Amino acid sequence: MAETPAPPVRTLSLKSRVALAVGAVLLLGGVVVLAVALAYGRQAAREAYDRLLVGAASDIAASMSVRDGAVVVDMPVSAFQMLALAPEDRIRYRVIGPDGATLTGSDAAPLPPEREGVGPVFYDGDLGAEPGRYVAVTRRFAERGFSGPVRVLLGQTTRARAALARDIAQGALAVLAAAGVVIGLFAWLATRSALRPLQRLGGALAERDPTDLTPLALxxxxxxxxxxxxxxxxxxxxxxxxxxxxxxxxxxxHQLRTPVAAIRAQAQLAQDECDPEARARILGRIHERSVGLSRLLDRMLDRALIIHRTDTAPRAALDLRDVALEVFEEVDAAAIAPGARVRLDLPPGPLVVRGDALSLTEAGKNLLANALAHGRAPIRLGVAREGGRARLFVRDAGPGPSEAVLSGLGARFTSGAPGGSGLGLAIAREVAESHGGALLLGRSGDGFEAALALPRAGAA
Known part of the structure; x- marks a missing residue:
């Protein structure tokens, strides 16, 4: 019974993610803008009402005069008219003579911090039970009957300032909220438009036949x-x-049906044969066909393994000389061609390629086995550099196949010699092409050469 595939794990949609991201940005931006607006509102309100304070205090200082050696303060109406712009605020004033005595006003008005310089001095202080903002303006007298500095202290509660700061912040927040709604709407529309290619891709996949694995062109x-x-x-x-x-x-x-049928037929003949010599000949043919079938199976399984490793085996930097040594050590030349010897021809320096060592070794083994089985001694196995490519070659002294046969070598079940399976060169060709190279077959000097031409690692 086939297992039911697990349902896909569903998470938040991309639209929801974008909406949350935009909302988070707007919220964070709103908090920052609100904090900046509040700070700006407080600063703007403070500067506006500080100007009113210093204007009123300056009017009071300008109204002072010296009579009979004493300072007389004639409180001007214009000073209170300025302060009346904040009708909910209370005020407190104090005029202090050169000796520090209060000439008029409330003694509860706090003194300013001591500092050097000229001009008005602003400072904070209590005005009854409420916080207040004060300004100190100094006027200096130098007359015959009176000389010295006279300070005017004028304070005001901060209700109007706070109200103005709130109004500025609320106005900024209202603009931000309206802008946030507009930005959110445009972000939603832009997200829907941006995700349409994904919907087209999903629709194209859903409409495809399950066996259609051709590339999508969208x-x-x-x-x-x-x-x-x-x-x-x-x-x-x-x-x-x-x-x-x-x-x-x-x-x-296709390939196993005929040899298996032949082995069965030979076995049936051997079973019915009474002559010991004829039975021995039949058993010999059964053995030969079994060995051929075993080799064919090995080649077919090797080819399936190579194709599988083409897409799964990682590519690593390796010295092609090591591959040649592995091929030289693993191929039993005496078993394939009794009396044959293989000469190893390697350069002194490394020849690095990127590839799968197992696949390259199998391809090299097939090339060497073909040369031993169908070529002519002497046989050379070697590695050479050729421009930006590296070659793993097997060369024998035979003439090689004819041009007509040579053009078809490398295809499955196309052999250049009787009794060959035609899979050895097919494996070598597929390994070379999977590594970005090619299988080269042709005459070389007085012999025939089969080579894997591969791009060198780091070569242009």
């Missing part, structure tokens, strides 16, 4: 194009794996 924004490329790459790898599985099944059904 116009996509630059941000989504990498995802489409990765999806096409995944489908390409899956298509190659499925094709390899189909080929393996088809090849097995």
């Amino acid at each position: 116009p996509m924004p630059s941000e989504i194009a990498p995802m489409l490329g990765a999806l096409n790459g995944f489908m390409g790898r899956l298509d190659r794996q499925l094709a390899a599985s189909r080929n393996l099944i088809g090849d097995a059904a």
